[in-house]
Amino acid sequence: MKQTGKTEKRRLKKVPIYEFKCPECEAYIDKFLPLSEYLNVPECCDRPMDRLLSAPAAIIQDNTCYRSQLNGQMITSRRQHRIHLKDHGCIEVGNEKIPEPKAIESPAGLKETVIETVNNYKHKKR
Numbered sequence: 545m546k547q548t549g550k551t552e553k554r555r556l557k558k559v560p561i562y563e564f565k566c567p568e569c570e571a572y573i574d575k576f577l578p579l580s581e582y583l584n585v586p587e588c589c590d591r592p593m594d595r596l597l598s599a600p601a602a603i604i605q606d607n608t609c610y611r612s613q614l615n616g617q618m619i620t621s622r623r624q625h626r627i628h629l630k631d632h633g634c635i636e637v638g639n640e641k642i643p644e645p646k647a648i649e650s651p652a653g654l655k656e657t658v659i660e661t662v663n664n665y666k667h668k669k670r
């Protein structure tokens with residue numbers, strides 16, 4: 545999990561910003577939603593967008609308690625956090641970095657060496 549400064553964490557916890565993704569065109573939007581408007585899901589492509597849970601809950605640490613912005617419930621463990629999100633149809637979007645896959649480059653001449661070795665092997669056997 546990405547480390548953020550103390551001030552940053554406090555700010556994020558107080559501001560319920562939700563991310564929505566359109567299942568049709570995959571457009572993303574960020575939206576500030578007061579709790580009272582939690583159920584007002586924006587629409588795109590004539591259908592409701594999927595809610596992704598953004599920063600507020602995503603930054604909790606393993607030992608952090610917080611009050612849910614969904615229903616006011618106290619969440620006191622990582623496990624409870626996961627279950628709570630699942631029960632409300634939310635997913636936690638990662639702060640984790642997914643490494644870029646590295647292209648594998650063969651050393652120069654390797655392919656030729658392999659072909660030559662295999663051919664020599666065949667010739668010896670027959």
Ligand SMILES: [Zn+2]
Pocket residue numbers: 566567568569570571588589
């Ligand atoms: Zn759309």
